[in-house]
Amino acid sequence: MTPDRPLYLRRRASEFVMVGLAWASTLIGVAVLALILAELLRRGLMALHPSIFYRTTPAPGASGGLLNAIVGSLAMTFIAILGATPVGVLAGTWLAEYGRESKYAQVVRFLNDTLLSAPSIIIGLFVYGIAVRPFGHFSGWAGALALALIALPVIVRTTEDMLSLIPESLREAGVAVGAPRWRMIVSIAYRAAASGVVTGVLLAVARISGETAPLLFTALNNQFLTSGMNTPMASLPVAIFQFAMSPYADWQELAWAGALLVSVTVLALNVGARLLARRSTQ
């Protein structure tokens, strides 16, 4: 058999080209991440000034900081997580411990996965319809509700995943010593899955810290430090959006400072959650 020289060369060539393209596409992905982070650090650090943390957002032409936006973001994120965590953990518990492979559980699981990647602006429209229009005004509560609805599927998903990782023998041991199933779940399963559930909550916080679209017409925005959740509320992402789209250079600077704060928070939460997950699986 004579070696097929042209075929050999063609295969070598396509291997060479394709490997080159694979290198290139990986490089592009990493390069974009690096470029975005570099730009954020460059412009963000330049704009980051202590007054960002103690002055409120300025009127056009005036100088100011982001205090009200930071406070608003913290408040709404905190309340959203406070609401979404119990519901999410319980729903995840039902899926992993009771529903399992039943038809209804499969439907819920499927819809949860869909909700997980549904456009967040749709959530904003929904919350506008149930929590803004009926009351006649935008409010921090509505913003928190929108964020909670986005955090919920993340928490449900991780809780279910973490509970399904627990060995069945652990459950059987609990039931065998006479504990009712709920007692077994609360005292044994939750303890075994605790760090995984915390990971899920951290990821949910990371997810909603950067969300802008659902806040645009629920919490709206507020130029002042608000007195309560029942009034329109500023948030970092919405402030960033407003300032970045403005024509004023000093507003754009504030936007970069805010963008740096949000990105550092989100990336740190992600890395933290990942480290926690790795430690708990080891």
Next chain:
Amino acid sequence: MNVETQSQVLAASAAFAAPARPPRSLMTEGGFRFITWGAATLLLASLAGIFLLLIGQSYPALAKFGLGFFAADVWNPVTGKFGAVAPIFGTLVTAAIAMLVGVPLAFGAVFFIAELCPFSLRGPLTVAIELLAAVPSIIYGMWGLFVLAPFLAKHVQPALIDSLGSLPWLGVLFQGPPFGIGMLTAGLILGVMILPYIAAVGRQVIAGVPPMLREAAYGVGATRWEVFRRVLMPYASRGLLGGVMLGLGRALGETMAVTFVIGNAHHISASLFAPGTTISASIANEFTEAVDDIYQSSLLTLGLILFLITFAVLAAARFMLAQAARQVQL
């Protein structure tokens, strides 16, 4: 000793003995089960609520414009005439550009991570791709507006206009002034944004291919590309397709990144450089300004359309991923 006195003795002794059972709690098995079921049902109810609310609130616009809403290229808040063609067009075009850019990049990255990269690089690369997914969309938008758009306007678009703009058929796509912002920029940003989603799913399903297949292919002398293209990709095709659909769902629904760079013009243009709008960008830009009912209802109808499209795409994605998961288990 009859039963009654026996129980009295037991009760008396119980007062002295250490409590044999934990204090009675208010929780019962049925109660706990019901609470968890309720939480799961709440999830279902919220999705149903979204759907019903969107239908209900888009009714005024649909009643007024009828099916013409989907065929009219008009968006005039002053005269109260609305049609969904321009936003739907923009959504589809930007998503198509995103797929053209994002899918090859993602598959290239999966090929690299699965077959080419040194083992020590695999972990950091996987983390980098996951971080790319974690960057908030508003950051992508800012970067697109302040970095990518000026760069495209200055260096890329003029070159494209000069070289491709004069082509007989395709030339139309590359004509017009190089604004920087527009459909092309939005599509490129979306392409980078969906890369990590497709790549993350792809990496997982490729890792799930039985090692025997890979070894057998290398054993008969296949090159690395041939192993990936002819063995790994076909075996994992359902999962890969699921990942692509997931990316498509993201690209169709992504809001903030697009809002920054699309230019928000309700207007259809053949040129990829022209400003346009998408469903999500229209809602984000205009909803708070939409004071009269028909305007708001029109925007909500756009929301309903987006919800239905992304729901269908995401459902298809989940279906394929579920099939892929079953295949790996076998």
